[in-house]
Structure formats: C-alpha cells, structure tokens
Amino acid sequence: MNKPSLPTRQLSSGVSNVRIGALIPLTRPGWAEAGRHLLNGLELGVCEVNDAGGINGRPLELLVRDTAADPNRTVAAVDELDSLGVAALAGEYHSVAARAAALRADAIGLPFLCSSAVLNALTEQPTKWVARLAPMQSHGWQSYADFLFKAGHTRIAVAIEPSIYWAFGASILREYFASRGGSIIELDMRVCAPMALCDELIANDATALLLLVGHPEPALSIVKSVRRDQRLGGILIGAPAGQPEFAEWALQLGDDGTEIPFLRYLPDRLGSLGARIQAALIARLGEAPSFVAFEGYDTITVLAHVMRSNGTDRVRIAESWSSIAVEGTRGRISFSRATGNGVWQWACPPVQIVDRDPANPDSFRVLHAS
Structure with a gap:
C-alpha cells in the first residue's frame, strides 16, 4: 500500500x-x-x-x-x-x-x-x-500489577495466547505477585474454551481475570461468558494491553465492556x-x-x-x-x-489505568496515574 x-x-x-x-x-x-x-x-x-x-x-x-x-x-x-x-x-x-x-x-x-x-x-x-x-512493557505492567495488589487482588488468572508479548507480560505479573505472596494462574486459550474458563476461575478461587489475548476474538467472547456467569459476579476483568480503549469495544460489548481496567498513555x-x-x-x-x-x-x-x-x-x-x-x-x-x-x-511517558464508566460506556474514568 x-x-x-x-x-x-x-x-x-x-x-x-x-x-x-x-x-x-x-x-x-x-x-x-x-x-x-x-x-x-x-x-x-x-x-x-x-x-x-x-x-x-x-x-x-x-x-x-x-x-x-x-x-x-x-x-x-x-x-x-x-x-x-x-x-x-x-x-x-x-x-x-x-x-x-x-x-x-x-x-x-x-x-x-x-x-x-x-x-x-x-x-x-x-x-x-x-x-x-x-x-517499556515492564514499566506499565508493573504499575498495573501494583494497582491490582492495592485493590486486594492476589490470586490472578490470565487468559493467555502464545506470543512473546503476552508471555513477557505474564512474567512481569508472575514476578510481582510471587514476591508479595500472590499467584498467577495461566489459562491457555488454545485449549480452554470461554465457557470452560469460567469453571477454571471458580476452581482456582481467582478474584481477577486478565485478558492476555487478541481482539476482537477471543477477548469479546471471554468477556461475554464471564459477565453472564452468575457465579462470577464479583470477579474483576482486566485488560492491561488496552483492548477497551477503542470504540469498537463499547460497540460490541455495551455495558459488558465497562469496569474493565486497562493501561493507556495519556496525562x-x-x-x-x-x-x-x-x-x-x-x-x-x-x-x-x-x-x-x-x-x-x-x-x-x-x-x-x-x-x-x-x-x-x-x-x-x-x-x-x-x-x-x-x-x-x-x-x-x-x-x-x-x-x-x-x-x-x-524517559517519562505518562501512564494511566482507566476503565469505561458503567454510567456512560463512551466515557472513561481514571483509576490511577503515574
């Protein structure tokens, strides 16, 4: 082109x-x-x-x-x-x-x-x-891990696909939580269907699920499955890679796409x-x-x-x-x-953790900034 x-x-x-x-x-x-x-x-x-x-x-x-x-x-x-x-x-x-x-x-x-x-x-x-x-990924994702830890999440599940980017992100999270007595449970989305993932979250007592997967799929299907499973009403869904940033996310998911914290780089x-x-x-x-x-x-x-x-x-x-x-x-x-x-x-790009506001899915709430 x-x-x-x-x-x-x-x-x-x-x-x-x-x-x-x-x-x-x-x-x-x-x-x-x-x-x-x-x-x-x-x-x-x-x-x-x-x-x-x-x-x-x-x-x-x-x-x-x-x-x-x-x-x-x-x-x-x-x-x-x-x-x-x-x-x-x-x-x-x-x-x-x-x-x-x-x-x-x-x-x-x-x-x-x-x-x-x-x-x-x-x-x-x-x-x-x-x-x-x-x-650098380590800088942003460590900030994200710190945000999760301070919110009381120490048992984190990650839905992951094979990629050097996702693998390195998972290693950042694993090191952070291991040093603080927490744990990371990796769920390989090549073999774990979105519905089966919900059962794994329950079995592993996870309080947060992070989307280390591609968009639109399987990210959208995972969010829909978790949001519609009544057993998982209290679980946090997170997307450190920023999938909810773009309008397509809100268009495809509506209210299901809100309250999913992600990283973005704005002051x-x-x-x-x-x-x-x-x-x-x-x-x-x-x-x-x-x-x-x-x-x-x-x-x-x-x-x-x-x-x-x-x-x-x-x-x-x-x-x-x-x-x-x-x-x-x-x-x-x-x-x-x-x-x-x-x-x-x-040297110092701005880092924020934000989510889409459940009262207005087209607007964002800043949850943390550094």
Whole structure:
C-alpha cells in the first residue's frame, strides 16, 4: 500500500520530498482500529509540518505500508521503504511487528522511531538506530500489577495466547505477585474454551481475570461468558494491553465492556498543544482520539525536530536521539537508555489505568496515574 501524505500547501518548487516510512496495521490479523488512529496521528503531524514550511523548505511525505501485525510482512516493508530512500521509519502498534522492524532497521542502518509498541526487548543488543515513544512493557505492567495488589487482588488468572508479548507480560505479573505472596494462574486459550474458563476461575478461587489475548476474538467472547456467569459476579476483568480503549469495544460489548481496567498513555490533563491536537484528531477521526493517535502525532513532531536541526542523513538522525528535547502532545519528550532496553526510550511517558464508566460506556474514568 502506498498512501503518500501530500503537503497541504505548496513548498519550495523543484526540491525532493523528505520521505518517512510508516509501518501500520491496517488489516487483520492486525488491529486495524488501532492502526487507523495511529495513521491519522501521523498524517496530521505531516500536514502540520508542511504547513509550517516542511523540513527546511522540503515537503515531508509519508509512505504507508500495512504490516497486518505480521513480522515477515513487516520486514519486507522495511526493505522496500529502505530501497525508496526514506530518511527514517515511524509507527507500528503490535510488539511482534515492531520487534521485526527494529531488528531489520538495526541490521541495515535505518532510523526507526517506534510509536506505540511496548515490548521491552525490541532488539537483541543495544542499538543507536531505534528509539521509542511508548513506555517499556515492564514499566506499565508493573504499575498495573501494583494497582491490582492495592485493590486486594492476589490470586490472578490470565487468559493467555502464545506470543512473546503476552508471555513477557505474564512474567512481569508472575514476578510481582510471587514476591508479595500472590499467584498467577495461566489459562491457555488454545485449549480452554470461554465457557470452560469460567469453571477454571471458580476452581482456582481467582478474584481477577486478565485478558492476555487478541481482539476482537477471543477477548469479546471471554468477556461475554464471564459477565453472564452468575457465579462470577464479583470477579474483576482486566485488560492491561488496552483492548477497551477503542470504540469498537463499547460497540460490541455495551455495558459488558465497562469496569474493565486497562493501561493507556495519556496525562491527567492535556496542555494547550495536546488540547489543540485532540480537537484536530476528533475532526479527522469522527470520534475521540485514543492515546495511539497522540503517539502518532508525537512521532512526527520528534522526527521533524530532528531533521530540521540535524538534517536528513540517516546516521545523523540516529545520533540525535540523546540530544532531543521537544514538546509533544503529552509532555516534554527526551530519550535515554534504560536497563533491559536496547533502544533509546522516552524517559517519562505518562501512564494511566482507566476503565469505561458503567454510567456512560463512551466515557472513561481514571483509576490511577503515574
């Protein structure tokens, strides 16, 4: 797929565009709704950069490729975009695809600013080529575990599918609760049907069930089964990966989709830039933007800042991560190295735990912020 974002006004004539490759899940099995929000954030950023004169007079152009959350397809897209001369890569929501992109970008020397994937180990070894805006999975999921523990939950069941992302998330939870006398019970959804899962929750005296599974299925079927089992009226359903963030969740589940805490990466209150971009994203999307849309916009903000200051040479972009200090929609963005993380990491992205309000499933309640 090639969907260039054209400049909104004419810039300097006779100059070549600065190209950015965008990796986005737009079709299944990728989460297309998350991809749509990410794409709109990226495109809005490109439009605003071009309205402000582009990259030192050169139009910024976005070359979009659909990863469909497939690692092999992602690597092929990276190679194609490399051959088209992009200055850098941006985007991706799914950790398995982002990891594939990061490993390939590192191997060929192509800067990659990952917008939204949280898996700690995006690369095997430390690399100068890759930076990330989303928080590390260990940071967000430990906050989520702490939230559960303080709410009195120490016997946690997780409905899980095979994936390095889900497996690492489960290991974070297991380590946290084991150190505090709690336990994690893993229920493999390859062999456990949603109805049978309800029996397992009863048998194991679980007080909380976490959805470490894909959306829409089996996540929706699990929620429906648990909500309709009268034996499980007191159990907490949680979704640390953020499945309830998007409108499709509320549309499919209605009241059943409320009171399910999940992680999102927004501050308690948006500043003036964030509020302005929120309004612009609502106009583009026709609905409230998710945190993923803000991540997309911030990605372009960072890359434009780097290229205006240091040029479009790939090596110079990669060597600039440590010196970045730029205002984004959700706070001031700068990058550092973190233990257990081989990429340049936004030092302090905001983290919230929220749920959909049972009184109004289209609105959110902030339960915890850090």
